[in-house]
Amino acid sequence: MTDSADLPLIHVVDDEAPFRRSLLFLLESVGWQAVGHASAEAFLQAAPAFPPGGGCIVLDIRMPRVSGLELQRRLLAAGSPFPVIFMTGHGDVELAVQAMKDGALDFLQKPFKDQLFLDAVERAVQVSHERHAARQRRGEAMDILARLSSREREVARLLALGLANKEVARLLGISDNTVHVHRQRVMEKSGTGSAADLARLILRADPGGLD
Structure with missing residues (x-):
């Protein structure tokens, strides 16, 4: 038996009660959990957390x-x-179209066919899993980098950009030996074994981290 916590949760935000109820019924009929909100304010007040089973928001424009x-x-x-x-x-x-440019995944023009709606929700749930996983990876990478001192973070960034110890030492105005010590500490604390590993870690935490 599937735990309800593992099921996708779909939030329907629409001020037309009969239409909202019909969508909730449709979603529940195919096995998804669904919650209706009569207004944007009601959704914001509920402030729902992201569910373990993934989900999406179906929103009247x-x-x-x-x-x-x-x-x-x-x-x-x-x-x-x-x-x-x-x-x-x-x-x-x-x-x-403007909403899509601002990051919306899809838009459906009323009235729409049930299957078209369900297919769009299915895609959105899959995307929600991918986004959530990416957020988790980013959070883990940020936690790892937070273990480094500010100087170690400077050294890590320069190493990740492919600079040799001597170049890092010159740029930071420190000795080669000090860079070597920092490099060892960075690798230890971050669990990385190379400059390429460091680069991947920094970019997971911040896609613009090496700009």
């Missing part, structure tokens, strides 16, 4: 007070791992 686009912007600013699928009415395609 036009709602009173806080729009779907505004909710998307807030989620992006908060670094939410939830993929967003927008639902749009007639004439909202331009808005939906």
Whole structure:
């Protein structure tokens, strides 16, 4: 028997109650967990954590007070791992295209076919797993790099860029021997064995870390 915690959880945010209920029923009929929210404010107030089984947000683009686009912007600013699928009415395609440029995964124009909706949700759930795994890898890499002193981080970055000990020593104004000691400590603390390993670790923590 599958634990409910392992099932994907889909959040449906739409101010039209009958439509919202119909989507929840459809999602539950195929075995997913689903929660409805009557407004963007209600979703923000609930502040749902990312579920172990993955999930996504199905979001109406036009709602009173806080729009779907505004909710998307807030989620992006908060670094939410939830993929967003927008639902749009007639004439909202331009808005939906902008939402896609801002990171939405997909948009569906109402009324849409059940299977089209379920396929979009399936894709979003898969993406949510990938994003969550990437966030975990990033967090682990950041934790490892946090063990280094500020000087060790400087040395690690330069080594990761492919510089030799002598070049690192010259750039930092320290002796070759001091760089050698720092290099050993960096490798020990980070569990890396080469400059290439260090580069991969730094880029996992921050894709722009070697710019």
